[in-house]
Amino acid sequence: MDAAPSAGHSRSSGHSSPTASIRTRVTIPLRFADGYEVTADAVTFHGLADGEEHVALVLGDPTATPAPLVRLHSECLTGDVFGSARCDCGPQLREAVERIATTGGVLLYLRQEGRGIGLYNKLDAYALQDAGLDTYEANTALGLPEDGRDYTAAAQMLTALGIGDLDLLTNNPDKAGQLRDLGVSVRHVRPTGVFATDSNVRYLHAKAERTHHTIALPEQAGPGAFSTLAG
Numbered sequence: 651m652d653a654a655p656s657a658g659h660s661r662s663s664g665h666s667s668p669t670a671s672i673r674t675r676v677t678i679p680l681r682f683a684d685g686y687e688v689t690a691d692a693v694t695f696h697g698l699a700d701g702e703e704h705v706a707l708v709l710g711d712p713t714a715t716p717a718p719l720v721r722l723h724s725e726c727l728t729g730d731v732f733g734s735a736r737c738d739c740g741p742q743l744r745e746a747v748e749r750i751a752t753t754g755g756v757l758l759y760l761r762q763e764g765r766g767i768g769l770y771n772k773l774d775a776y777a778l779q780d781a782g783l784d785t786y787e788a789n790t791a792l793g794l795p796e797d798g799r800d801y802t803a804a805a806q807m808l809t810a811l812g813i814g815d816l817d818l819l820t821n822n823p824d825k826a827g828q829l830r831d832l833g834v835s836v837r838h839v840r841p842t843g844v845f846a847t848d849s850n851v852r853y854l855h856a857k858a859e860r861t862h863h864t865i866a867l868p869e870q871a872g873p874g875a876f877s878t879l880a881g
């Protein structure tokens with residue numbers, strides 16, 4: 651996403667999103683840096699509400715279970731591709747692909763870099779974080795929303811894929827909340843692993859405290875022993 655969204659969520663409610671349709675479905679053999687291999691179907695779409703090139707990875711057989719496992723993964727070039735330890739995106743992506751492939755489900759790779767503010771703005775925010783601001787304060791200081799993500803396109807993708815009921819893999823309550831507002835039947839929320847490093851511990855703290863991500867805080871366990879909260 652190149653342009654910064656206006657402040658605040660443009661959250662949709664109700665069931666009024668236009669219908670999207672599948673454009674292309676193609677098989678891709680995936681191979682991760684640690685050697686894990688799995689085959690996915692990559693699916694593209696016509697008619698997504700925000701005009702972004704979001705991609706679905708269909709893993710295993712989503713029809714084998716009444717509520718397939720689904721992850722809405724927000725793009726993070728630095729974490730997903732370069733392996734940055736400033737955040738936990740790369741390990742979450744790797745974990746999600748394997749967990750979803752095991753049970754059958756879908757990973758939606760959403761082009762929401764920097765929680766929707768874009769790559770350049772995220773790197774500007776990193777510079778402010780290095781000067782002492784937390785991950786959300788840095789966005790605000792740039793005149794940008796703390797979290798600009800809207801999941802309307804994700805709901806459209808799920809509908810186009812024929813997925814109604816699902817279990818959602820996330821620690822972020824806003825993802826389940828927005829999907830439910832959009833008419834998606836989120837049966838259960840399954841926490842992701844929490845991948846703490848010395849480099850991302852402040853970032854994880856901020857997510858738990860500011861946006862209520864279900865991440866156990868190190869006051870209880872120590873930074874090396876983070877865990878997700880049950881539920």
Ligand SMILES: Nc1nc2c(ncn2[C@@H]2O[C@H](COP(=O)(O)OP(=O)(O)OP(=O)(O)O)[C@@H](O)[C@H]2O)c(=O)[nH]1
Binds near residue numbers: 863
């Ligand atoms: N603006 C901003 N975005 C960041 C920063 N660090 C990571 N991101 C972006 O945050 C997004 C991931 O959001 P997170 O808050 O880590 O996690 P989440 O998607 O809300 O929740 P989970 O589903 O539990 O992973 C990706 O788009 C990253 O590019 C940061 O310091 N500032």
Ligand SMILES: [Zn+2]
Binds near residue numbers: 728
């Ligand atoms: Zn990241």
